[in-house]
Amino acid sequence: MAALSDQLLVIAIMSYVAAMVGHAAEYAFGQRSHVGRAAAPAVVPEPALVGAGGPPAVEPVLPSSFDPPPPAPDKARYAGWFAVAATVIAALVHLGTLVTRGLAAHRMPWGNMYEFVLSVTFVGITAWLVVLSRKHTIRHLGLFVALAMVLLLGVAGMVLYVDVAPLVPALKSTWFVVHVSAAVLSSGIFLLGFVPAAMFLIRSGYDRGKRSFPYSLGARVPAADALDRLTFRLHAFAFPIWTFGALIAGPIWAEAAWGRYWGWDPKEVWAFISWIVYAGYLHARATPSVKRTTATWIAVVGWLTMLMNLFGVNIFFTGLHSYGGL
Amino acid sequence: MTVVEEKPAPAPARRPNAAWALLRNSWRQLTSMRTALILLFLLAIAAIPGSVLPQRGVDAQNVDGYYAEHPTLAPILERLGAFEVFASPWFSAIYLLLFTSLIGCIIPRLRDHFRAMRMAPPAVPARLDRLPQHAVLTGTPDADAIAAVLRKRRWRVAVRGDTVSAEKGHLKETGNLLFHLALLAVLFGVAIGSWYGWHGNRLLVAGPDNAFCNTLQQYDESGLGARVDASDLPRFCLELTDFQAKFLATGQPESFRATARVDGGAPRSFSVNSPLRLDGANVYLLGHGYAPVIKYTDRYGRSQTTTAPFLSVDGMLTSEGVAAFPDANVDPKTGARDSKLQVAFEGLYLPTAPDTAPYTRSLFPAERSPALLLFAYRGNLGMDAGIPNSVYKLDQRQVTSGRLARIGDGKLLRVGEKWTLDDGTSVEFLGTKQYATLSVRYDPGEKPVLASAAVGLLGLMLSLTGRRRRVFFRVTTGRSTLVEAGGLPRTDYAGFAEEFAQLVKDVEDRDSEGPVNGRTV
Ligand code: HEM
Numbered sequence: 010m011a012a013l014s015d016q017l018l019v020i021a022i023m024s025y026v027a028a029m030v031g032h033a034a035e036y037a038f039g040q041r042s043h044v045g046r047a048a049a050p051a052v053v054p055e056p057a058l059v060g061a062g063g064p065p066a067v068e069p070v071l072p073s074s075f076d077p078p079p080p081a082p083d084k085a086r087y088a089g090w091f092a093v094a095a096t097v098i099a100a101l102v103h104l105g106t107l108v109t110r111g112l113a114a115h116r117m118p119w120g121n122m123y124e125f126v127l128s129v130t131f132v133g134i135t136a137w138l139v140v141l142s143r144k145h146t147i148r149h150l151g152l153f154v155a156l157a158m159v160l161l162l163g164v165a166g167m168v169l170y171v172d173v174a175p176l177v178p179a180l181k182s183t184w185f186v187v188h189v190s191a192a193v194l195s196s197g198i199f200l201l202g203f204v205p206a207a208m209f210l211i212r213s214g215y216d217r218g219k220r221s222f223p224y225s226l227g228a229r230v231p232a233a234d235a236l237d238r239l240t241f242r243l244h245a246f247a248f249p250i251w252t253f254g255a256l257i258a259g260p261i262w263a264e265a266a267w268g269r270y271w272g273w274d275p276k277e278v279w280a281f282i283s284w285i286v287y288a289g290y291l292h293a294r295a296t297p298s299v300k301r302t303t304a305t306w307i308a309v310v311g312w313l314t315m316l317m318n319l320f321g322v323n324i325f326f327t328g329l330h331s332y333g334g335l
Numbered sequence: 336m337t338v339v340e341e342k343p344a345p346a347p348a349r350r351p352n353a354a355w356a357l358l359r360n361s362w363r364q365l366t367s368m369r370t371a372l373i374l375l376f377l378l379a380i381a382a383i384p385g386s387v388l389p390q391r392g393v394d395a396q397n398v399d400g401y402y403a404e405h406p407t408l409a410p411i412l413e414r415l416g417a418f419e420v421f422a423s424p425w426f427s428a429i430y431l432l433l434f435t436s437l438i439g440c441i442i443p444r445l446r447d448h449f450r451a452m453r454m455a456p457p458a459v460p461a462r463l464d465r466l467p468q469h470a471v472l473t474g475t476p477d478a479d480a481i482a483a484v485l486r487k488r489r490w491r492v493a494v495r496g497d498t499v500s501a502e503k504g505h506l507k508e509t510g511n512l513l514f515h516l517a518l519l520a521v522l523f524g525v526a527i528g529s530w531y532g533w534h535g536n537r538l539l540v541a542g543p544d545n546a547f548c549n550t551l552q553q554y555d556e557s558g559l560g561a562r563v564d565a566s567d568l569p570r571f572c573l574e575l576t577d578f579q580a581k582f583l584a585t586g587q588p589e590s591f592r593a594t595a596r597v598d599g600g601a602p603r604s605f606s607v608n609s610p611l612r613l614d615g616a617n618v619y620l621l622g623h624g625y626a627p628v629i630k631y632t633d634r635y636g637r638s639q640t641t642t643a644p645f646l647s648v649d650g651m652l653t654s655e656g657v658a659a660f661p662d663a664n665v666d667p668k669t670g671a672r673d674s675k676l677q678v679a680f681e682g683l684y685l686p687t688a689p690d691t692a693p694y695t696r697s698l699f700p701a702e703r704s705p706a707l708l709l710f711a712y713r714g715n716l717g718m719d720a721g722i723p724n725s726v727y728k729l730d731q732r733q734v735t736s737g738r739l740a741r742i743g744d745g746k747l748l749r750v751g752e753k754w755t756l757d758d759g760t761s762v763e764f765l766g767t768k769q770y771a772t773l774s775v776r777y778d779p780g781e782k783p784v785l786a787s788a789a790v791g792l793l794g795l796m797l798s799l800t801g802r803r804r805r806v807f808f809r810v811t812t813g814r815s816t817l818v819e820a821g822g823l824p825r826t827d828y829a830g831f832a833e834e835f836a837q838l839v840k841d842v843e844d845r846d847s848e849g850p851v852n853g854r855t856v
Contacts, residue, residue: 175583178590182608205694238827245799257788265608268534268619268774273421274393278386285379289372291799296368314379323337326386 010113011173017106018127020165025100025158032152036229038085040072075090076251085152089148093141096155100134103162107122107131113173117190120176120325126165130158130318132197137204146231147239150204157204164320184262191254196315199287202243206305211238213302235300244308248287255280275326279318286311346556365432366439374433379609381429385420388412389654414841434522448508455493456500460821466807468822468835475816481808484842499808509610510785510797517561517791521784525734530562538644539575540626540770546574546596549775551614570579578623578769582700586651593620593771597813615777627684627707628765629658634676635667635759644770645684646727651697654684656727661718663760677716679739680762681729692830694747700809707748707764711756718742802828806838 049282107127111118118124137154141147208230231238259280260270271277290311293304364370389397398418402409416423463469481499482492490501524597539547547553549572550567559565577594594604595611595618605611611618614847626644633639645656657679664676688706717733733739746754746766755761803825811817820842822835 010531045426119502174585174587175589178607183591185608199676237831241827249792249796249799253792261785262608264608264781266619268610268617268776269778270784272393273385273390278382279800282379282382285375285382289375289379291369292372292375296372297807298369299372 010109014106014109014173015166017102017109018162021099021102021106022159022162022166023094024102025155025162028092028095028099029152029155029159031045031088031095032149034157035085035089035092036149036152038088043226068227085316089151092151092155093148096151097136097138099155099158100131100138103127103131103134110173114175116176117186120174121164121169121171122319123169123171125189125193126161126319127170128193129196129200130161130165132194133201134158136198136201136243140201140243144235144239146235147205147235149229149231150208153204153207154201157200161200179266182198182262182265183285184258184265188254188258188262191250191258194321195251195254198243198247199283199312199315200253202240202247204209205236205239205243206308206312208239209233209305210302210309212236215241237305240305240308244287248291251287252283256284263317276318279322283314284313286314350550362439362629365436368440371433371436374429374436377429378426378433381426382420384417385426388417388420390418390420392421397616420642430522434519434723437519438513441512441519444508445512448505451503451508456491456502456805458495459498459500459809461582463807463809463819463821466821466823468820468832469823470820470835470839472818472820472839472843472846474843474846475810475818478808478810480846481810481818481842484845485806485838488838488841495809497812500594500805502805502806504801504803504825506797507801507803508798509832510794510799510801513794514791515794517787517794520738520787521791524780524783524787526780527783528560528778530560532776532778533557533563533568533779534776535557535776536770536772537622538776539573540642540644541578541768542573542642543574545768554775558740569613571598571613571616573618573773574599574772575769576749577604578771580623580701582767586700588700591620591623607624607799616775617777619774619776620771621774624652624770624772625654625684625686625702625705625767626770627658627682627767629680629682629707629709630763631658631660631663631678631680632664632761632763633660633663633678634760635664637667640665640765642768643682644727645682649696650700651659652686652700653695653697654686655682656684657681657729659716659718659726659729660716661716665692674715675738676713677718678760679712679729680709681712682710684767688747702767705767708745709748709754709762709764710745710753711742711762712739713742713758802826802831804828804831804834806835808842 042132107118107124110124110127114120119128134154137151141151208226211223212230212233214224216233219227259277263272263277264270286307290304290307293299293307294301296304386775389401391398392428398429401418412418416425420426440446441671458749460466476496478494478499481496482501485492485499485501490503491505492499492501499834535549535551537554539545543832549568549570551557551559551568574596575593576596579590579592581589582592583589591606592763594602596602597611597613603611605618605620611621622644624647627643628640628642630638630640639660639662641658641660643656643658645654645828647654658672659677659679661677663671663678665672685694685697685706685708686701687697687703689696689698692705694706694708712729712734715733715738717730729739734741742756748754750764753763790798804823805825806820806822808818808820811819820835820839822831822838824831
């Protein structure tokens with residue numbers, strides 16, 4: 010069962026890679042892409058450009074006879090939907106990885122860092138699919154979601170991997186299950202929230218006329234306003250769950266296991282830092298005099314602290330939470 | 336989602352007073368949202384060194400280790416409070432300022448909110464078609480019928496002639512205030528815990544001879560809150576009667592269970608995650624290990640037995656420790672003690688020793704094949720020097736200065752084996768006892784903190800999910816009756832259009848049912 014789980018992980022990663030390729034193909038050959046536009050006989054005016062009034066992203070390139078004939082722009086949509094299908098398959102296989110892992114260990118699959126990252130990323134991809142099913146227009150962000158999945162799962166499989174083992178006694182507690190499931194859920198959503206946050210920054214930079222590399226992506230993503238709202242919704246949804254999981258259920262369990270509900274162990278310090286930073290984001294977003302881009306940068310900082318929490322703390326520091334299996 | 340940040344400047348003071356103006360300005364600055372943001376950020380940044388540098392409150396030994404590694408840097412960091420970040424003046428300053436800002440922020444908002452809740456919804460605006468939502472109703476319900484539908488849906492309603500104003504969503508602000516007040520309550524609960532709480536840690540060997548009582552002297556390490564006196568500790572005595580550890584084949588621990596007798600009562604068992612909850616204190620199981628029982632027979636033929644807890648150095652419970660016999664070789668006739676003839680054994684205990692040398696690491700944490708590797712020392716143990724030293728290690732100063740010398744090579748003893756030293760004295764390994772490391776704690780702040788956190792979470796959810804919105808209806812009676820409705824979301828609320836449409840429909844449905852008190856769905 011454990012070996013099956015390991016194989017499923019490889020398949021999941023490969024499916025995410027396939028999704029990435031699909032999204033990239035759509036991106037490259039889509040109607041509104043530079044390549045697609047350059048190749049298409051009639052150039053469709055870029056609505057975003059008209060609104061922003063900035064210079065065009067690239068000098069119009071005339072199709073030369075040396076270029077291979079690009080696929081018809083409409084076909085690019087199929088690439089996009091292929092990518093979504095691959096993501097769904099990847100997510101199912103991902104779930105299979107978790108289930109088989111849990112069956113092999115006879116417990117919930119979040120007893121060490123490897124399993125924790127597997128679970129967090131699964132929550133992230135599920136949240137992504139839910140949001141996508143409601144709002145098809147954000148499909149273009151899928152490239153970054155799939156990329157993040159490949160990277161996170163790759164790191165999990167190669168760096169964090171540990172053999173299946175039952176929980177150590179300190180982790181056998183109902184509150185531990187509550188604590189970790191809430192932490193997994195909220196971390197997953199926070200991690201996902203980074204995607205629209207980063208896209209918002211890119212898009213609003215693009216709207217202000219920036220055309221250098223990351224901003225050039227802005228031509229292909231949804232309107233800044235929608236991204237900002239999505240960013241806020243995801244964070245506002247995850248924040249209370251994080252509050253409950255990391256700052257309430259965690260301490261309840263810590264009281265029973267270690268005799269104190271809060272002890273500034275490195276993991277606790279970083280959970281606190283993330284919480285404060287995300288509270289800062291919510292404040293900044295609610296304050297009219299703070300620019301939306303500034304607020305969103307705070308969300309990005311929050312995401313960095315989450316990464317520190319997920320990986321950094323277990324790698325750099327030792328503490329009571331270092332049963333993580335590294 | 337919108338907040339009025341700064342109130343318009345009040346009318347100029349009658350008598351300009353520079354100090355007063357400065358004070359008032361600083362207060363306004365401190366309680367602005369921008370300052371709150373900056374302080375939140377500072378708090379997050381200030382917490383970082385608390386995870387990077389070893390903290391005395393978390394593990395004092397790591398701080399000592401840091402001193403050894405960075406002898407010049409450590410004292411500087413010490414002066415900056417970097418080893419006790421969360422008790423340092425600068426960290427405290429940040430959160431105290433933040434909480435002051437919070438109070439200064441909450442009080443006016445509480446006042447405004449109370450006022451807003453008592454006030455009737457505002458009058459209907461002149462042009463309803465200018466509002467984000469607008470509809471002309473089919474049918475001609477009158478103002479009272481409209482108000483009835485709205486009231487049923489828990490809107491706050493004001494009927495003014497032929498107009499109806501309604502508003503909903505005050506819970507958002509209520510929740511927000513509750514959340515911020517709960518933060519204050521959490522801080523207060525934490526303060527109570529640190530004033531009136533206490534704790535003591537102790538290594539307790541199993542058996543009635545090793546029982547201990549709850550007094551400060553009997554703890555290896557302890558801490559009292561600022562308002563607690565040593566005499567305030569409740570009286571009870573604790574005896575560890577049994578300790579069971581189960582391990583998997585890999586050596587990973589599966590379960591621990593300790594059994595203890597409190598004040599000679601019936602044995603009660605407790606484990607990791609399920610502490611022994613006593614009246615006024617809880618006993619937590621933090622760790623365990625083995626204490627070899629060692630008997631030494633000196634040159635006068637007198638035997639002494641000591642139970643020396645050894646500290647584990649790895650997951651297989653390879654354990655190190657010292658058995659010291661400072662009273663060995665005292666001449667029974669004269670009572671004269673020869674400080675050059677004190678004896679101590681430094682040892683390595685292996686609960687499952689390998690069959691062949693080297694005997695350096697245990698193979699399994701349970702006692703499958705226990706063996707004790709001993710190194711004998713004779714000379715002055717340095718215990719009278721008045722310098723406290725660890726009971727788990729020999730005083731290395733005595734060894735390097737030659738006052739304490741090692742005798743021969745190490746010797747591996749199985750249970751019951753005896754080793755005769757060069758001077759005819761002997762040492763015997765009688766067996767082991769289990770010990771548990773316990774933490775005894777009392778924190779009266781726990782319950783207030785938990786209750787406040789729960790209230791805070793509730794408030795947070797109300798605040799984040801709540802939406803303030805207003806709807807207005809106007810019945811215009813002229814040649815024909817026209818009923819118009821308008822809606823205004825006051826916070827970011829994507830679903831408002833649907834809610835508004837549904838509300839208009841409900842009013843129309845109710846109207847078509849006639850003025851009977853039929854239920855609207
Ligand atoms: C002790 C540190 C603080 C924390 C952890 C904190 C946390 C939060 C959080 C998580 C929210 C989001 C809830 C929501 O959006 O409705 C919020 C909202 C708010 N906070 Fe704080 N806060 C703190 C201090 C302050 C201070 C000092 C002020 C006053 C200057 C303040 C004023 C507000 C206001 C006005 C809102 C409502 C924003 C809105 O309209 O949504 N907070 N706070």
